[in-house]
Amino acid sequence: MKPKKPFFPAPKTIKTITIIGNTGNVSWHLQRVLTQKKITHKCISSRGKIDEKDLVADLVIIAVSDSAVVEIAKKLNIKGSILVHTSGSLDMNILKPYAQNYGVIYPLQTLSKNMEINYSELPICVEANTKPAFLTLMNFLPKISKRIFEVSSSKRLKLHLAAVFCSNFTNHLIGIAKEILQKEDIDTSILRPLIMQTIDKAMQNNPFDVQTGPAVREDYAVMDKHIALLLDDEKEIYQVLSSKIINRKP
Amino acid sequence: MKPKKPFFPAPKTIKTITIIGNTGNVSWHLQRVLTQKKITHKCISSRGKIDEKDLVADLVIIAVSDSAVVEIAKKLNIKGSILVHTSGSLDMNILKPYAQNYGVIYPLQTLSKNMEINYSELPICVEANTKPAFLTLMNFLPKISKRIFEVSSSKRLKLHLAAVFCSNFTNHLIGIAKEILQKEDIDTSILRPLIMQTIDKAMQNNPFDVQTGPAVREDYAVMDKHIALLLDDEKEIYQVLSSKIINRKP
Numbered sequence: 182m183k184p185k186k187p188f189f190p191a192p193k194t195i196k197t198i199t200i201i202g203n204t205g206n207v208s209w210h211l212q213r214v215l216t217q218k219k220i221t222h223k224c225i226s227s228r229g230k231i232d233e234k235d236l237v238a239d240l241v242i243i244a245v246s247d248s249a250v251v252e253i254a255k256k257l258n259i260k261g262s263i264l265v266h267t268s269g270s271l272d273m274n275i276l277k278p279y280a281q282n283y284g285v286i287y288p289l290q291t292l293s294k295n296m297e298i299n300y301s302e303l304p305i306c307v308e309a310n311t312k313p314a315f316l317t318l319m320n321f322l323p324k325i326s327k328r329i330f331e332v333s334s335s336k337r338l339k340l341h342l343a344a345v346f347c348s349n350f351t352n353h354l355i356g357i358a359k360e361i362l363q364k365e366d367i368d369t370s371i372l373r374p375l376i377m378q379t380i381d382k383a384m385q386n387n388p389f390d391v392q393t394g395p396a397v398r399e400d401y402a403v404m405d406k407h408i409a410l411l412l413d414d415e416k417e418i419y420q421v422l423s424s425k426i427i428n429r430k431p
Numbered sequence: 432m433k434p435k436k437p438f439f440p441a442p443k444t445i446k447t448i449t450i451i452g453n454t455g456n457v458s459w460h461l462q463r464v465l466t467q468k469k470i471t472h473k474c475i476s477s478r479g480k481i482d483e484k485d486l487v488a489d490l491v492i493i494a495v496s497d498s499a500v501v502e503i504a505k506k507l508n509i510k511g512s513i514l515v516h517t518s519g520s521l522d523m524n525i526l527k528p529y530a531q532n533y534g535v536i537y538p539l540q541t542l543s544k545n546m547e548i549n550y551s552e553l554p555i556c557v558e559a560n561t562k563p564a565f566l567t568l569m570n571f572l573p574k575i576s577k578r579i580f581e582v583s584s585s586k587r588l589k590l591h592l593a594a595v596f597c598s599n600f601t602n603h604l605i606g607i608a609k610e611i612l613q614k615e616d617i618d619t620s621i622l623r624p625l626i627m628q629t630i631d632k633a634m635q636n637n638p639f640d641v642q643t644g645p646a647v648r649e650d651y652a653v654m655d656k657h658i659a660l661l662l663d664d665e666k667e668i669y670q671v672l673s674s675k676i677i678n679r680k681p
């Protein structure tokens with residue numbers, strides 16, 4: 182039986198990298214860390230036709246928004262490269278039709294352009310479809326970070342979901358907190374010790390056991406005072422989260 | 432015109448302290464820091480009759496839940512002491528009928544029993560009804576912390592409200608994030624760099640400008656995948672916060 186595609190073994194070491202997508206946050210940080218580490222790479226636009234000579238690399242990284250990954254992969258003629266995407270929520274196997282060796286490198290971090298990141302502490306979740314491709318990635322990635330984890334597609338989706346709660350949502354709540362103080366001309370840095378202690382305590386304990394505040398005390402007089410001070414969108418957040426805290430009382 | 436109450440000047444220095452309320456988190460930490468700093472204090476129960484001799488102190492601190500403060504104050508016969516409460520949301524003047532010199536010392540921190548706190552960095556908000564009482568408190572409190580702020584009752588309420596968003600609510604969200612990982616047997620410490628970066632970025636920027644994640648990208652495919660994995664209470668939080676993030680897009 183003839184194989185559908187000619188056999189291309191996974192490269193044993195990664196010396197050259199092509200990043201597809203040059204506008205996103207992940208792409209920005211990939212370019213930055215590879216430049217810092219003096220690893221040969223190029224970054225090309227995902228728009229329009231992709232030149233075959235740009236794909237001659239040991240590793241090709243699709244670093245675009247989730248909804249565009251498959252559409253980009255379709256345009257590629259991958260031969261010997263390992264093809265990966267960087268998404269938290271896309272299954273590895275969406276790349277199956279487009280390469281012999283493929284996988285995922287998902288950085289578990291909130292990445293914004295122009296923000297300092299300590300890359301050596303950046304957790305990176307890795308998955309690959311073949312043992313050689315996996316070993317090649319596991320051999321390469323420690324050049325970027327010392328926190329490399331093998332994570333399956335289904336566990337990666339859960340990690341991504343957890344990240345939404347403890348990062349994306351938390352960021353929004355801090356935004357509201359800072360805005361409340363800014364309207365009163367109170368220096369928002371007064372919140373820092375509180376936030377740091379909250380994180381430390383939540384990480385070292387079961388957060389539901391160490392919950393503080395008016396909701397867990399079911400102090401409705403305080404909650405009513407608070408709600409009266411809020412805008413409608415903030416009110417809804419306050420009410421929903423307070424009711425969930427009450428539901429989760431130990 | 433005869434004054435209603437005989438005149439008791441505020442003590443110039445605080446050498447002895449009585450804490451009323453011996454079961455709460457604030458009381459626990461007050462006792463702890465005063466012991467550490469070798470400041471003479473006693474802590475008495477707020478239940479039942481309060482013995483007058485227990486109130487012979489330069490500072491009397493009511494450290495009970497908000498709803499009990501007035502009820503306790505009514506039982507006190509305060510003479511020369513400064514009387515304070517420790518609440519984030521109660522106006523200072525609720526103590527007016529019960530003492531000549533009164534005020535508030537509100538620690539802006541999430542306090543749980545048996546948790547380490549770096550008291551010297553603890554922000555404490557201070558208010559008093561008379562200049563002498565205020566100066567006495569401002570002279571005393573640096574023995575506990577180097578972060579002492581004069582904060583009016585109305586600003587304190589806003590600080591308390593901001594604290595609910597960035598501490599109480601954040602704690603609950605981290606609880607959900609950890610639980611999602613625990614169900615998958617994933618070590619929750621993988622989230623720490625993400626959370627730390629989220630906080631740093633949110634404190635150094637306008638959080639609404641550096642928001643990341645599927646909601647701000649309006650990536651409904653990812654959000655649908657996430658919601659399908661959640662329990663009902665978590666789903667509601669996810670949906671409400673995602674919609675608010677979309678509403679606040681820069």
